[in-house]
Amino acid sequence: MVTPHAAIRATLVYAALTMALAYPLSTHPGTAVLSDSPDTNLELWALAWDAHAFVRQPLSIFDANIYYPERRTLAYSENFIGSALVAAPIIWLTGNLVLALNAVSLLSCVLCGAGAYVLARRVGVGEAGAFVAGLVFAFSPPRFLRLDQLHLTTIQWVPFALACLHAYLDGGRARDLRLFIGLFTLQALTSGHGAIFLVVASAIVIGYRALLGERLDARRRLRDVGVAGVVLLAPALLLVLPYRAVQAEMGLRRSLAAWAVLPIESFGASPAHLHVWLLERLHAEGINDRAGATLFPGALTLVLALCAVAPGRARLRAAGVALVDAACLAAVCTAVYRAWSGPLRIRFMSTTVLSLRRPWQPWLIVGALAALRLALARIVPLDPRARYAEWSLRRRDPAPVYLLIAIVGVWIAIGPPFGIWPLLYRLPGFSFIRVASRFTLLAMLGIAVLAGIGVERIAARVAVPRRWFATLVSALLVAEYVVAPLPISPLRVAPPAIDRWIASQPGVRAIAEVPLANPSDLGRSERRHTGYMLHSTAHWRKTVEGYSGIRPPLFDQLYTELVRFPDDESVRHLAALGVTHVIVHVGEYEPAAWTAVSARLDAF
Numbered sequence: 001m002v003t004p005h006a007a008i009r010a011t012l013v014y015a016a017l018t019m020a021l022a023y024p025l026s027t028h029p030g031t032a033v034l035s036d037s038p039d040t041n042l043e044l045w046a047l048a049w050d051a052h053a054f055v056r057q058p059l060s061i062f063d064a065n066i067y068y069p070e071r072r073t074l075a076y077s078e079n080f081i082g083s084a085l086v087a088a089p090i091i092w093l094t095g096n097l098v099l100a101l102n103a104v105s106l107l108s109c110v111l112c113g114a115g116a117y118v119l120a121r122r123v124g125v126g127e128a129g130a131f132v133a134g135l136v137f138a139f140s141p142p143r144f145l146r147l148d149q150l151h152l153t154t155i156q157w158v159p160f161a162l163a164c165l166h167a168y169l170d171g172g173r174a175r176d177l178r179l180f181i182g183l184f185t186l187q188a189l190t191s192g193h194g195a196i197f198l199v200v201a202s203a204i205v206i207g208y209r210a211l212l213g214e215r216l217d218a219r220r221r222l223r224d225v226g227v228a229g230v231v232l233l234a235p236a237l238l239l240v241l242p243y244r245a246v247q248a249e250m251g252l253r254r255s256l257a258a259w260a261v262l263p264i265e266s267f268g269a270s271p272a273h274l275h276v277w278l279l280e281r282l283h284a285e286g287i288n289d290r291a292g293a294t295l296f297p298g299a300l301t302l303v304l305a306l307c308a309v310a311p312g313r314a315r316l317r318a319a320g321v322a323l324v325d326a327a328c329l330a331a332v333c334t335a336v337y338r339a340w341s342g343p344l345r346i347r348f349m350s351t352t353v354l355s356l357r358r359p360w361q362p363w364l365i366v367g368a369l370a371a372l373r374l375a376l377a378r379i380v381p382l383d384p385r386a387r388y389a390e391w392s393l394r395r396r397d398p399a400p401v402y403l404l405i406a407i408v409g410v411w412i413a414i415g416p417p418f419g420i421w422p423l424l425y426r427l428p429g430f431s432f433i434r435v436a437s438r439f440t441l442l443a444m445l446g447i448a449v450l451a452g453i454g455v456e457r458i459a460a461r462v463a464v465p466r467r468w469f470a471t472l473v474s475a476l477l478v479a480e481y482v483v484a485p486l487p488i489s490p491l492r493v494a495p496p497a498i499d500r501w502i503a504s505q506p507g508v509r510a511i512a513e514v515p516l517a518n519p520s521d522l523g524r525s526e527r528r529h530t531g532y533m534l535h536s537t538a539h540w541r542k543t544v545e546g547y548s549g550i551r552p553p554l555f556d557q558l559y560t561e562l563v564r565f566p567d568d569e570s571v572r573h574l575a576a577l578g579v580t581h582v583i584v585h586v587g588e589y590e591p592a593a594w595t596a597v598s599a600r601l602d603a604f
Contacts, residue, residue, distance in 0.1 A: 002121040002163075007114065010131050014113035014138055018106055021139055022147065023484045026106060030099035034148035036489035038547055041530030042077065043150045044097045044493060047104070048537045049074065050084030051091040056540075062242040065536055067546035067555060068510045069577055075242040076250070076548035078151040082190025097493045097537070105147045108154045113138030115159030116445065120452040122163040123398035128459060128470030133452030135474055136301055139481050140448070141270045141294050142440050147486075155194035155441060157187035158201065162445075165202055169209060170396065174224035181229045185236040195236070196429055197442040200412075201405050208401045243432070250550055262292035262437045267414075270296040274480050295413070295440045297447055298480050304473070305406070305447045307454035308399050328369045335362035402449040409443025412436055434549075495538035498583055503539035509580040510542040515588050515597075516562045525559070535583075544579060566600050 019026040025034060033040050045066075053061040061081070064074040080087075086107060087100035094100075117134035125133060137143065137159065146152040161183035168176035188195035210216055225233075268284075269291030270276075275298075279285050412421050413436055421436040455473055459466040502508055513532040517524035532545040544558060558577075561570040565582070574582065584601070586594060 002118050003127075006127050007118060007121075010117045010127075010134060011110060011114040013131075014117075014134060015110045017113075017135070017139060017478065018109040021144065021478070021482065021484055022106060022109070022486060025102060025147070025486050025488050028488065029102035029106065030094075030096050031490055031492065032488040033098060033101070033491045034486060034488060036491050037148075038526040038530040040101075040148065040491075041527075041534055042547055043080065044101055045530070045533040045537065046074070046078070046080045047084050047087040047100055048091060048097050048534075049540075050079070050081055051088035051100075052537075052540055054084070054088055065540055065542050066533055066548070067552060068542035068544050068579070070552055070554075072242045072246050073546065073548065075246045076546075076550050078192055078549075079239075080150060080190070081239075082157075082186055082188075083150060083154050085189075097534075098491055101150070105150060105153050108156050109138050109144065109147070111156035112143065112153075112159070115156050115163070116448050116452075119159040119163040119166075119445075120449050122166050123402075123449065124396075125398070125449070125452045126456050126459075126466065128466045129452035129454075129456040131452075131470055132304070132455045132473055132477070133448045135477055136297075136304075136451045137445055137448035139478070140297050140301060140444055141272055141275075141481060141483065142297055142444050144481065145271070145294050145483065146441070151191045151193050152438060152441060154191045155187070155197060157183045157190060158194055158198045158442075159445060161187060161198055162201055162205065165205060168224075169205070169214065172224075174226065177221070177224045178226070178229045178232060181225065182232040185232055185234075188236040188239055192429070192432055193438060193441075196433060197439070197445075199429075200408065200439075200442060201445070204404050204408060205401055208404060209396075246550075250552055262295075262435075263290050264414075266291040266293045266437065267295045267410075269294050270298070272298075272481055272483050274482070293435075293437055293440075295437065297444060298477065300473070300476055300480055301447060301451055304452075304454035304458075305450035307457055308450040308452075309403050328366065331362065331366045331369050335366055398449060399453050402446040402453075404446075406443045406446030406450065409439045409441075409446060412439040413443065493534050493537070495535045496585070498585075499535040499538040502541060502581065502583070505581075507580065508539070508541050510544065510578055511536075511581045511583060512544045512562060512565075512574055512579050513583045513585065514562055514565050515585065515593070516559055516565075518563055519556065519559050529559075544574070544577065566597070566604050571604065 025032060049064050050061065053064075057063070062072045062074040062079070067073045067076070083104045086104050090100040090103055091097060113134035115134075116137035117130045120130035120133035121127070143153070143155075161180050164176050164180035164183060167173070168180060184195065184198055187198055206214075265287045269288045271288065271294060275296065276285075276288070278299075279287055412419060412424065419436060425431050425433075425436075455470055456466075459469045462469060464472075502511065513535065515528075517528050519525050526547050529545045529547045532543065533547060536543050536545070544555070544562075546555060558573055561567075561573055564570055584597070589597060
């Protein structure tokens, strides 16, 4: 049971830890960012657009001002509407987009910790273990170091929603189901990635309990949803419409060819000071250099999680036999797959792990495992009913289900040949995710709950007061996670005077801004476009500039032409699109280039 006073105390500690571990970003939230990049500029623009649209065009919020004359351009990437509910008041009061962005990111850490704490308490973990669960989820490097990726750090509603789901499944109160639906909608509005993570986790929780005898009772569940539940779900359903329209019009769908596979070293990589020190002592410094992401959850974290699932002596033999049962099932599935698909070869990096060229080979493995299982029948009899009844009594045990969530998260995240992402990306919404390794964030929630359970199991066996033991473990975890001081870059959004002047002009229909970098120079080109997007926050006129998850084909040609602006082709194309004004930033040109551009302008 969650007690409000304990939850508030834990949340205040998470807030203090956020300020300490995010230093110096936490002390310069209005003047610095973690990453001065086009993606950060996109996030700043999106929050500013949402705050503007809340007041000026709430019913057409997806018709953003970029990529004119295209519509629904906010749906080219994450919309951040949920985050803008926090950012908008800050923007309206201060006009400081950087402060708004950092406030949302830092608040997500506090809420992730509080959410995991509430979830752990809901599934039966004590206060000490729940505090550790919140600490792991909020501050372990795989999640904490996503602070500069707004769509990945703001997954704070996932644990809160799962807590409500558990409350509903345990108590059957319709209110808890409706709270779950409302939190799902809030997560979908905040981060589409988080919504997908929540769908996967919820499916695992419900599927696990149904498999162990929980009655689905669909009619009762629908009654419990009620009209209130439908109303709460409606915004999430409406959110799908612009994305489906863009997917049909622009092909907004990640193909497997665009599946970003990370090096296996990523799962052992971490820039935390203690981890770097250990890697140096192990002569494994190259792990961080070769990694494509920071995915190592921490050594102590893994030890605590393993303690949660380690079987006692009474269950050790049964666990070994269960492993053989699982191997038999996996072998049968492999044999059926081999019969259907033909020769099968599984490689890990450059090493062939399994090669099944002949159809009888997998069945030989099945036979060997079946013989082993029969030999073990004296230890654990072949009595499926009795074993099912035993497992059914454990359907409310959180350790197995959160172990499953952790395993599935990692299984999706790893690359071929072992990852299951190719089987899932065709499901609705999944193809929106470009990098499968982001499912490590879902795995971290499972690991966090397991770590909390592990703390409780260890504390019950040591002659130390539980609170003191949890304090010691928390201190060790924080020491292992520390990355501070975080590298920051100064940033100030200050549109030039000409863009502020545009806001007062009545006849401006749409604009373009030059100079542009050559599209072949991707980094400079994207930075230029996102800079002009931030300029547009001064007037919110339609603009042909744009940067997002996709770029409509029209703009590849247009941007190439605008590099040569002004000439007949570029001017004609802008006029055809309905552009009425072009802003020329003289100071952005090299002197020689400006001389040529000035001469062409005089000619027009």
